[in-house]
Amino acid sequence: MTVNRKIEVFSAGCPACAEVESLVKSHACPSCEIDVLDMRNVAVAQRAKALGVRPVPAVAIYGELVGCCAGRGVDEASLRAAGLGQP
Numbered sequence: 298m299t300v301n302r303k304i305e306v307f308s309a310g311c312p313a314c315a316e317v318e319s320l321v322k323s324h325a326c327p328s329c330e331i332d333v334l335d336m337r338n339v340a341v342a343q344r345a346k347a348l349g350v351r352p353v354p355a356v357a358i359y360g361e362l363v364g365c366c367a368g369r370g371v372d373e374a375s376l377r378a379a380g381l382g383q384p
Contacts, residue, residue, distance in 0.1 A: 350362060
């Protein structure tokens with residue numbers, strides 16, 4: 298049985314968010330499950346707060362906020378180091 302790699306993209310619908318969503322989708326592995334979550338939804342905002350999300354866009358993999366998303370912005374190298382693209 299294959300376990301999907303859960304990836305959450307926290308977005309506010311802005312152009313920068315769309316760019317990160319595209320980046321994640323283009324580098325995701327076949328077993329990646331990508332959820333794009335709208336920060337304008339109260340439940341999503343609460344989930345984001347629990348993970349430590351401050352600015353958006355932000356990405357969490359397996360329920361862990363990717364290090365680059367804690368303040369300086371999303372970058373591909375950090376996403377890959379966190380497991381993006383790995384089955």
